[in-house]
Amino acid sequence: MTGAPSPSPSPLCGGGWAGRKAGSGEGNPASGREAALTLGPARSCTVVPLSAGLRPDTPASQGTLPRRGGRGAVAPSAHLAALAVAALRLELDTYPKPGLVSRVDSGSHADMDAATFAASASALEPHFAALARAGAAGLAMPALRRIGLEAEAAMRAATGGVNTHRGAIFGLGLLAAAAGALGPGPLPAGALGAHVRERHAAGILGGPELLHAPGARARRRHRIGGAPAEAAAGFPTLYRVGLPALRRARALRPSDANAARVGCCLALVAALEDTNLLHRGGEGGYRFARDAAARFDRAGGVARDDWFARAAALHRAFVARRLSPGGAADLLAMTLFVDALETGP
Numbered sequence: 001m002t003g004a005p006s007p008s009p010s011p012l013c014g015g016g017w018a019g020r021k022a023g024s025g026e027g028n029p030a031s032g033r034e035a036a037l038t039l040g041p042a043r044s045c046t047v048v049p050l051s052a053g054l055r056p057d058t059p060a061s062q063g064t065l066p067r068r069g070g071r072g073a074v075a076p077s078a079h080l081a082a083l084a085v086a087a088l089r090l091e092l093d094t095y096p097k098p099g100l101v102s103r104v105d106s107g108s109h110a111d112m113d114a115a116t117f118a119a120s121a122s123a124l125e126p127h128f129a130a131l132a133r134a135g136a137a138g139l140a141m142p143a144l145r146r147i148g149l150e151a152e153a154a155m156r157a158a159t160g161g162v163n164t165h166r167g168a169i170f171g172l173g174l175l176a177a178a179a180g181a182l183g184p185g186p187l188p189a190g191a192l193g194a195h196v197r198e199r200h201a202a203g204i205l206g207g208p209e210l211l212h213a214p215g216a217r218a219r220r221r222h223r224i225g226g227a228p229a230e231a232a233a234g235f236p237t238l239y240r241v242g243l244p245a246l247r248r249a250r251a252l253r254p255s256d257a258n259a260a261r262v263g264c265c266l267a268l269v270a271a272l273e274d275t276n277l278l279h280r281g282g283e284g285g286y287r288f289a290r291d292a293a294a295r296f297d298r299a300g301g302v303a304r305d306d307w308f309a310r311a312a313a314l315h316r317a318f319v320a321r322r323l324s325p326g327g328a329a330d331l332l333a334m335t336l337f338v339d340a341l342e343t344g345p
């Protein structure tokens, strides 16, 4: 399904973006402003065993998350849940992402901001742990779906009814279940996606459909597969586009984890059949978004020194059209999760 995992370490530690202004042109690592990239208090990477990069921001992990298998080790399911939530937080930290909510602004959204996403991510942690345990117990799609629906209810309770992470609950939830089933990492390249495809494709595609969900309507009208097809096929866009883009961008800008995530996000926007773009922007908005993201990449992506200003301009263009590639944002978080589990400590 994918090539060999990159041997490069995952440098996501502290790679959140905070404090820079949209369109300021900052973001060039050569400018020495990397100190502005912070996820919070400095913490040692060595205490997070499976991911050199995803540093869960839960109280348990603040410098004290024990090594798996060591004395006082956390359960594998708790560890996987913490990684999943850390991936969601890193997605939120990433800026500029076109039209999407970040800690800098709310992009194309009037009903949610960074606090809404942070509350949602925290509320999901026990549900990701339940999904990892369900995967380890070999449970099938109907059981996973029940836990997923409980997670959706927890998300709505935490956000006052706003849909922040419905796609992420689904995709990251399936990957957490797969990680629970496959056991301790580092995992072989492609293993998580292959497990979801082989174990759950039929259950995903044969499951009930919410006829009035925006994604379901867009899938029917535009005849594209959307989130269920991406998952049932073992997340091809994640493995063929997201992961290589993340690792390429990381090799180009090893000291700027935010730049690597922006590069990954824009590659995903250009490639994913994102039903959010269709339901908000119709065919025209969908085409504009994918073409604009592809142009960013073709013109040099984050390799260019002016990448930040160009990504910020793209963000403004999406906001002007009220476009929001929420599916690509979810895939960014899933890519970070898979990368962490494949890369290992």
Ligand SMILES: CC(C)(COP(=O)(O)OP(=O)(O)OC[C@H]1O[C@@H](n2cnc3c(N)ncnc32)[C@H](O[C@H]2O[C@H](COP(=O)(O)OP(=O)(O)OP(=O)(O)O)[C@@H](O)[C@H]2O)[C@@H]1O)[C@@H](O)C(=O)NCCC(=O)NCCS
Residues within 6 Å of the ligand: 109, 131, 144, 145, 146, 147, 148, 149, 163, 164, 165, 166, 167, 168, 169, 170, 171, 173, 174, 209, 210, 213, 214, 215, 216, 217, 219, 225, 226, 227, 228, 230, 272, 273, 274, 275, 276, 280, 324, 325, 326, 327, 328, 330, 331
């Ligand atoms: C099977 C489901 C995923 C349901 O999917 P369906 O397509 O029927 O309906 P949606 O409700 O639209 O959910 C799909 C969400 O998945 C994300 N997404 C979109 N395209 C893709 C893609 N190609 N690949 C992967 N993922 C994709 C996207 O989620 C993100 O965007 C949401 C925010 O969007 P936003 O526009 O702001 O808000 P809306 O509420 O949509 O409306 P407006 O504000 O614009 O008016 C946010 O959720 C992001 O995460 C799509 O929205 C699944 O949900 C399901 O069946 N769940 C049941 C539980 C289950 O089976 N779980 C499995 C085990 S965990």
Ligand SMILES: Nc1ncnc2[nH]cnc12
Residues within 6 Å of the ligand: 091, 092, 099, 100, 101, 102, 107, 109, 117, 164, 165, 168, 324, 325, 326, 327, 329, 330
């Ligand atoms: N940061 C984000 N902004 C808007 N929609 C999203 N869906 C998932 N992450 C998102």
